[in-house]
Amino acid sequence: MKNKIAAVLLCGPVFASAAHAAEPLAEPALIRYGSSLGNVRMHVYDLTPADGMAAGYTIGAVSNSVSFLYSAAGVRDSDWGTFDAPGTFALDGAHIHMGASWGGPGDFSVEAAAGPAGTTVEMYADGRQTVAIAIAPHTAFVFSGLSLLTGDGYGTRQGGSFQSSLALRIDPHDGASTISRFFSSSPAYPDFDMSIPFSIGFTNATDTVRNVTLSYRLSAYGYLSQPLPGVPEPSTWWMLASGLLAVGWRLRHIRHAPLRER
Incomplete structure (x- = not known):
C-alpha cells in the first residue's frame, strides 16, 4: 500500500506538468x-x-x-x-x-x-x-x-x-x-x-x-519565422518541486519505518 501511495505522489506532479506543457505557452504571432x-x-x-x-x-x-x-x-x-x-x-x-x-x-x-x-x-x-x-x-x-x-x-x-x-x-x-x-x-x-x-x-x-x-x-x-518555444510558467515549476519534495519525504519515511511481520 505504501508503495502505491508513493507511486501516486510521483505521478501526480508529472501529469500536472505535462498538462501545462500541452497548453500553447507562446502568444499567437x-x-x-x-x-x-x-x-x-x-x-x-x-x-x-x-x-x-x-x-x-x-x-x-x-x-x-x-x-x-x-x-x-x-x-x-x-x-x-x-x-x-x-x-x-x-x-x-x-x-x-x-x-x-x-x-x-x-x-x-x-x-x-x-x-x-x-x-x-x-x-x-x-x-x-x-x-x-x-x-x-x-x-x-x-x-x-x-x-x-x-x-x-x-x-x-x-x-x-x-x-x-x-x-x-x-x-x-x-x-x-x-x-x-x-x-x-x-x-x-x-x-x-x-x-x-x-x-x-x-x-x-x-x-x-x-x-x-x-x-x-x-x-x-x-x-x-516560427514563434519562440514557450517557457513554463512559475506555477508549473512550483507544482513539480512540491511533488518531488513529497516523494522524497515519503521514501525517507518508508526507509526508516520498522518492519512488521504479517
Missing part, C-alpha cells in the same frame, strides 16, 4: 502591414501665361491590377486580376488575409496580415494603377501626395523581415525618358507608421499635346 496613398493631388502650372493657351490635362483610361502570393503551413497559393472599374480583391488562406481596394486615379491600398503564425509565413501583396493622361501644351504636370506605409507586429516572434513600398513612373508615349521615384519603409521589424511626402512631374514645353502614362505600384512584403 500576428503581423499586419500595408501601403496606400493619401492627400493625392494632380495639378498643373502654366509655363507661358501670356500666350493665351490654358494649362491643363485630360484623364484617359484607368487600369488596376492586383497580385497576391503567400506560403504558410506547407500551403502555397496565389491569385491575381486586372480591373477597370473601382473595386476590391482578396485572398484568404490558413492564418492569412490579403486585400486590396481602389477607386479613381490615386486611390489605391494593399494590405497583408497573418496570425496566429505557428509556422513560417511569407506573404507578398502587390497593387498597380496606370492612368493615361494628355498634357496640354506649355504645361507642367505634377502628381503629389503622401505615401502611407504601415506595419504592426504582436505576440512572440523568432525573427522576420517586413517592408512596404511605393514606386512611381511617368512614361511618355513619344519615347522620351521615363521618370521614376521610389519610397520604402526598408526591410525592418514590424511596428512602423510612415507618412512620406512624394511628388513626380512631367513638363510639356512643346506646342502640342503630349500623352503620358502615370503608374504607381504599392507593395507589402513580409516574412515571419
